[in-house]
Amino acid sequence: MxxxxxxxxxxxxxxxxxxxxxxxxxxxxxxxxxxxxxxxxxxxxxxxxxxxxxxxxxxxxxxxxxxxxxxxxxxxxxxxxxxxxxxxxxxxxxxxxxxxxxxxxxxxxxxxxxxxxxxxAGFGLTEPGGGTDAGAARTTAVLDGDEWVINGTKSFITNSGTQITGFVTVLAVTGRDDAGRPELSTIIVPSGTPGFTVSEPYSKVGWNSSDTHELGFVDCRVPASNLLGERGRGYAQFLQILDEGRIAIAALSVGLAQGCVDESVRYLHERHAFGKPLEAYQSLDFMVADMEVRAHTARVAYYDAGSRMLAGEPFKKQAAIAKLHASDAAVENARWATQIFGGYGFMNEYAVARFWRDCKVLEIGEGTNEVQRMLIARELGLGR
Ligand SMILES: Cc1cc2nc3c(=O)[nH]c(=O)nc-3n(C[C@H](O)[C@H](O)[C@H](O)COP(=O)(O)OP(=O)(O)OC[C@H]3O[C@@H](n4cnc5c(N)ncnc54)[C@H](O)[C@@H]3O)c2cc1C
Missing domain, CATH: 1.10.540.10 (Acyl-CoA dehydrogenase/oxidase, N-terminal domain)
Known part of the structure; x- marks a missing residue:
């Protein structure tokens, strides 16, 4: 190994x-x-x-x-x-x-x-009524001749409104079974399709230069051939995509956690207090040592999930562990990095201030950390 x-x-x-x-x-x-x-x-x-x-x-x-x-x-x-x-x-x-x-x-x-x-391209799963309970999607797509007619709203969709966005894949209810359970399918909706509107960008706490919009669909018609994959398999498709995505979010979180270490080490060398560089104070060095431990262990967790995925082995639990651990590491490291920078850590021009504003969403996106705990517990045979 x-x-x-x-x-x-x-x-x-x-x-x-x-x-x-x-x-x-x-x-x-x-x-x-x-x-x-x-x-x-x-x-x-x-x-x-x-x-x-x-x-x-x-x-x-x-x-x-x-x-x-x-x-x-x-x-x-x-x-x-x-x-x-x-x-x-x-x-x-x-x-x-x-x-x-x-x-x-x-x-x-x-x-x-x-x-x-x-x-x-954007990925349209979350709706105003909830993202975690994705199976409760309210957006509908009804087949009318050789067209899908889509109605509904999607929230917080990344990359959905840039000048180079080509389409959004939309999870929609395309029918119901005899027991009333929704049949969910995924449909490709090209940008500029009549009835598809992109709202103004959200005002976010962080990720300021990333593109995020609410999307509206009112009698929006696309060809029947825009169905992505098998009809009724939309929910399973999105879950598969999110399992992989968790490893990617873990990697992104490790990057932020490591960026906090990089910035803090540099600052401890440069900044002086009481006639000495800050690195002379062991309490501060220990903060950075703990930050490095978090970044390192989170990296090992995503390497492990990634290597299982590449080997074609089950990786759901490992991906959830990696995402949970790495996003928590990012938040914790950003907290201590801004502390090390003192007042400058509260100034937006410093990278650590951006890290502080960017870290929180890592515990929310691609399945909240409560969802990761649910997945891990389920893999342990609990709460089924
Ligand atoms: C900047 C940004 C970009 C995003 N990009 C996209 C995107 O591109 N595409 C997309 O589809 N979505 C996107 N999202 C949405 C994101 O995936 C959701 O915000 C997330 O899944 C949570 O859904 P929600 O916000 O509706 O919260 P809710 O589902 O309403 O959850 C609220 C709280 O309740 C908790 N909770 C819910 N159910 C349970 C339960 N059963 N047990 C315990 N706790 C529970 C949650 O963990 C959370 O703490 C983005 C979000 C943000 C902020």
């Missing part, structure tokens, strides 16, 4: 680390303050092949795997979680459902532009 990276993975990690340092970090605060989407950074990420990491070359991908994506997410989140979540949502939530469940025609239509980063 070995959790050290192969030379291919290490080369990728290093090249994304350099990209994050040289291209992402210099403009991160500016975009964050202005709440602007970093189109230029996204374009350059596309040129690097990051959007195509886990996809085969025949679809314009890099022929890598999901773990490679996770390594890239970790490195990006060390400096900017908004850029990291843009990539995560684009690949794991946007392109992956098309790759996993799409017809040959859907793959040929959408994947080359998604894997190049030319186009982004």
């Amino acid at each position: 070995d959790h050290r990276l192969s030379s291919d993975y290490e080369d990728l990690r290093k090249s994304v680390e350099a990209f994050a340092r040289d291209v992402v970090a210099p403009v991160a605060a500016e975009h964050y303050e202005a709440h602007t989407f970093p189109y230029d950074v996204v374009r350059r990420m596309g040129e690097m092949g990051l959007f195509g990491l886990p996809f085969p070359e025949e679809f314009g991908g890099m022929g890598g795997d999901y773990f490679a994506l996770c390594l890239a997410l970790e490195e990006l989140a060390r400096v900017d979680s908004s850029v990291a979540i843009t990539l995560e949502a684009a690949v794991s939530l946007g392109a992956m459902p098309i790759y996993r469940f799409g017809t040959d025609e859907q793959k040929a239509t959408w994947l080359p532009r998604l894997t190049s980063g030319e186009m982004l």
Whole structure:
């Protein structure tokens, strides 16, 4: 058993680390303050092949795997979680459902532009009435001749309203069985379809330069062929996508947790108090040591889940553990990093202030941490 990276993975990690340092970090605060989407950074990420990491070359991908994506997410989140979540949502939530469940025609239509980063896609599961209880979706899609007619609202959808968003996959009730249970299916709704509206961006606590909107569907008609995968399998599809996505969110969380360590170490060397550098104070050094332990153990947890996934083994429990542990580590590390920075830690121009604002959502997105505990408990045979 070995959790050290192969030379291919290490080369990728290093090249994304350099990209994050040289291209992402210099403009991160500016975009964050202005709440602007970093189109230029996204374009350059596309040129690097990051959007195509886990996809085969025949679809314009890099022929890598999901773990490679996770390594890239970790490195990006060390400096900017908004850029990291843009990539995560684009690949794991946007392109992956098309790759996993799409017809040959859907793959040929959408994947080359998604894997190049030319186009982004959204993942429409959450609704105003609730995200955790996804099976209670109220959005409906009724087949009328050879068209689906969609009505409903989706909340908090990432990458759904950029200038390069091509479509959103929407989970909708497409029927009911004799007992009244909903049949859930997934339907591709291209941007600009009449009846599909994208609201103004949310005013968020963090992830300021990531794109998030509420989406409305009023008698929105798309061809019947826009059904993604089998009718009635929508819920299962979304759960599969979210299982994988948890490893990606864990990687992103580790990046933020490690970014807190990076910034804190630098600051302890630079800043002086009572005639000594802060690093002379062991209580502060111990804070950073504890932060490093959290980042390291969370990394091991996502490497473990990722290696099981790549080996084709069950990984649901390990992914939930990794997501839970890593997001908690991110929140805890951001708390201590801002403390180490003192008053400067409360100033938005410092990266640790961004980390503080960006960390909380990691305990909420892609299944709240209560959901992760439910999954872990269920895997232990509890609460079925
Ligand atoms: C910035 C951002 C981006 C997002 N991007 C997307 C996206 O691209 N696509 C998408 O579909 N969604 C997206 N989401 C939505 C996100 O996945 C949901 O917010 C999350 O799943 C929680 O759903 P909810 O907000 O409706 O909370 P609720 O489901 O209403 O939950 C409220 C609280 O109750 C708890 N809870 C609920 N049920 C139980 C239970 N049975 N047992 C114990 N506790 C329970 C939850 O853990 C939570 O603490 C995004 C959210 C944010 C903030």
